[in-house]
Amino acid sequence: MAPPLAALYLPPGAPPPGAPPTSLDTGATLASLYWLTQISALAYPGSKAVDPPGTARFPQAKIAFPALALTGLGYLLERRRLARSGS
Template sequence: MPRITTGKVLLTLTSLVTLTGAYLADWNDTHIYNPNWPPHAKFHNAQTMSMGAALGLLGLYLLWVHRGVWTRSLVQVIVVTESLYWITQLSAILYPGTALVDGDWVPPIQPVLAGTMLVLNTLAYVLESRRLEHRIA
C-alpha cells in the first residue's frame, strides 16, 4: 500500500479539485447548457472540462496506483500535472475578449481558486522533496 504523507494528501486534494471543479462550475445554464453560446464555444468548454478530468485522473493514478519508486522526479511530474490546468486558467484572462465572469453579480473566484491550488501544489512539492532528501541522507 502506498505510504500516506502530507504531500500526497495535498496533491490528492488538488487532483480531486482539478478532476471535478470544472464540472461543478460549468455543467449548468451559464456554461454548457447556455442557449446563447454557439456550439463551438460549448465544444471548448467541454474540452476544458475533459482536460481537467484527464489531468486530475492522471495525478491520482500517479499518486496511488502507479507502482514505481516514489522519487523527487515523480513528485515533480505530479505537481506539474496538477498545476497545468490552473496555470492555463490564470492565463486565459490574457486573451482578447475574455472575462472572469459574465456580469457583475458573481465575484470572480477563479484567480483565488487557481492560486490556492498552485500554493498547495508548491507546498506538497516542498514537503515531499524534504522528506525524500531526509530519507536518502
C-alpha cells in the same frame, strides 16, 4: 483532456528503489498546469473571468491562487522528505 492522458504513461505501482521521483514531478506539473491555464485565461484578448451578466472581476482567484500555492508547497515538502529519507 491532455493532462489526464499525459499521466497515463506512468506505470502503476511503486518505483524501484533509487529511481527518480518521476511520478511526483509529473503529478505536480500536471496539477500546476491546470491552475496556471485557468489563471492565464485572462491574458487572452477579449476574454473575461465571468459570463456576460456577471460583474465580478476574477472570482476564481479565491481558489486558483491558493490551490497553485498548495501544489507547490506540497511538492517542495515531499521532495524534502524524499531527500531526507534517501529515496
